[in-house]
Amino acid sequence: MIPPSSSPLHPLIRKLESIATLTDDEKQAVTSLPARSRTLEPRQEIVRDGDRPSQCCLLVEGWLYRSKTLGDGKRQILALHVPGDMPDLHSLHLPVLDHTLATLTRAIVAFIPHENMHELVTAHPGIAAALWRDTLIDAAIFREWITGLGRRDARARIAHLFCEMYVKLHAVGLAADQCCEFPLTQAEMSDALGLSTVHVNRTVQELRAEQLISWSGRSLQILDWTGLVAAGEFDPTYLHVQKRAAS
Amino acid sequence: MIPPSSSPLHPLIRKLESIATLTDDEKQAVTSLPARSRTLEPRQEIVRDGDRPSQCCLLVEGWLYRSKTLGDGKRQILALHVPGDMPDLHSLHLPVLDHTLATLTRAIVAFIPHENMHELVTAHPGIAAALWRDTLIDAAIFREWITGLGRRDARARIAHLFCEMYVKLHAVGLAADQCCEFPLTQAEMSDALGLSTVHVNRTVQELRAEQLISWSGRSLQILDWTGLVAAGEFDPTYLHVQKRAAS
DNA sequence: CGGACAATTGATCTACCTCAAAATTGGTGG
DNA sequence: CCACCAATTTTGAGGTAGATCAATTGTCCG
Structure with missing residues (x-):
């Protein structure tokens, strides 16, 4: 069927x-x-x-x-x-x-x-x-984004977005092994996070320096999931994922 | 019925x-x-x-x-x-x-x-x-709030919120003649708008000085609807109000 | 009248912005 | 395969909207 x-x-x-x-x-x-x-x-x-x-x-x-x-x-x-x-x-x-x-x-x-x-x-x-x-x-x-835009600083917002997209992709079988696509430019990311491109750039470099992620081109690798979750205060409850889909 | x-x-x-x-x-x-x-x-x-x-x-x-x-x-x-x-x-x-x-x-x-x-x-x-x-x-x-939190300054956010609540109340017959309840404290307003209470206070005073609103206690009066709409770049389309309800 | 909460003011600080230029990168045609 | 272009990313140097801290002044009630 x-x-x-x-x-x-x-x-x-x-x-x-x-x-x-x-x-x-x-x-x-x-x-x-x-x-x-x-x-x-x-x-x-x-x-x-x-x-x-x-x-x-x-x-x-x-x-x-x-x-x-x-x-x-x-x-x-x-x-x-x-x-x-x-x-x-x-x-x-x-x-x-x-x-x-x-x-x-x-x-x-x-x-x-x-x-x-x-x-x-x-x-x-x-x-x-x-x-x-x-x-x-x-x-x-949307509610989670409101919370981020209203009350989280740049580092947490960025970390949170990486976590969110990883979980969303994982739920439909498009992410595994801490790797996934992340095809946004830093300018697009700044428009999503209510920041300037310059500040996004500097803060992403911070996350890279902390060994939390590796992101170049369109591919993202999460090097330290626990650390990234902590940085973004990420709690996936709001995504209401029921179960992981079979690919 | x-x-x-x-x-x-x-x-x-x-x-x-x-x-x-x-x-x-x-x-x-x-x-x-x-x-x-x-x-x-x-x-x-x-x-x-x-x-x-x-x-x-x-x-x-x-x-x-x-x-x-x-x-x-x-x-x-x-x-x-x-x-x-x-x-x-x-x-x-x-x-x-x-x-x-x-x-x-x-x-x-x-x-x-x-x-x-x-x-x-x-x-x-x-x-x-x-x-x-x-x-x-x-x-x-929520989407409109995201836009405000991400890209509007304090003055526009506050003006926008006043407009939004007035229209919502009006749609259910609880506002008329530019007057309505607005029972938030400035602290609550700052938690809604992602600002500090001090900054909300100063910015509300600005709107009062511009003769856009009068707000004290729990009652709001909009003195200059056109001006307030302009200050908040308010466009009610997103509220998708179909028609004004009979009271 | 007193107590609690809310609004207001003052002074200082900082996370993030803006402007501007330089360095990289990736894609394309020759 | 290389040179070149356009789009990105990165860096540097100020500037500012808004935060924080700390009083002070209403104001509403019981």
Whole structure:
């Protein structure tokens, strides 16, 4: 019943299984969703602040981010997304977007019409609950970011972000052995953490000097998980991961 | 079919009508929810970080807040709640709480067992959608707070918060003529905005000197809405208010 | 009237910002 | 395979919004 990993819907199944338990029937229903796949280049907008999308976006491969831009051009990154995420699932119930969704890396995304999503959740309350749960986890991550931006210093914020992304990737089988992708530039990282690029640079060097991480190019290695967790005061409870997905 | 305003469930109906359209049948179903009301004193915890609540809390009167506390005792307020809100609705799908819910003022809250909420959303998909939508608006507010904490200065953050609470209260009929309750202390405000109390104090005085607001005790008057909106770069889109509720 | 809490003020300090330039890196075409 | 370009990362040198510490002054109640 599990679709071949070549199906663009496989990452969604994997993701849903990391946060809920699905029956075979439900898996089947997800698999038969009509999805139109596209490959997008890095740093390309998918849907923009103010848009009224008529479809949802499922990230199959690569990373996406969501952001708001202020009047003076300052930008705040609100969330980072990895394969399996549906970053604009909320558009199902909030017709007008209040922020922009874009690619960070080259990415494969699958578009599913709202209509079909509505049918899916109507016919399968279990899936509706799982998707609702997913949006609630999203909100829990927002709360953690609020806490970091409001009350943590630069070092803790950066360490915390590394921990968070490692756990998120691990939950969907995309990280192991303390290694994972981390394809942000320091400028993007500063927009996510409410810092300047200069300060991010200096603080990342600090973490490297402390032998907590090794990060170059797009690959991150966590050298001292315990130390990094302590530096970021990281407690994964808020991610509400149910279990590690089979790859 | 509308319950008398003395019913503890009236604020919930009013709130849901401010974000969605309910049929009489759905209103009836909400009204017949079993709710146990209690009056709580100011600054009293309702559910704590780590708890596994078995009921949801509906705020009938007064203000609540949600917060996280860090290791060193620093506190971040994550959200402010006004009558009609169900601040821990997410516990329906995320069993363990990742933050604390407490009263800001003396408050009346009604508790509804998860069991009955589950029955309600199973029997009434329209209500399920409205509640889901409500949690999504919650998340949209979190995103706006992230933006403020990350990229706005103290003056803009404070102005923005005044605007946000005025609009939220207005949507449920609890504000008019540029006047509303604002029962936070400056210390609580600083915990919400990621600032120190001293700096909040000085910046509020600035806004008063600019004749944008008048705020003393628990009552706020907005003297210059346009000016305050400009100071906070406030755009209410993210609140996704559908229409003003009848009081 | 007194006590507790909240608001206000003053003085000093610092984490982080801004501006600007230099050094690296990775990708590309010849 | 190398030279070159553009995008990143890194370094240096000030500057500042906002923090911290420590009183002092309201203000609201019982």
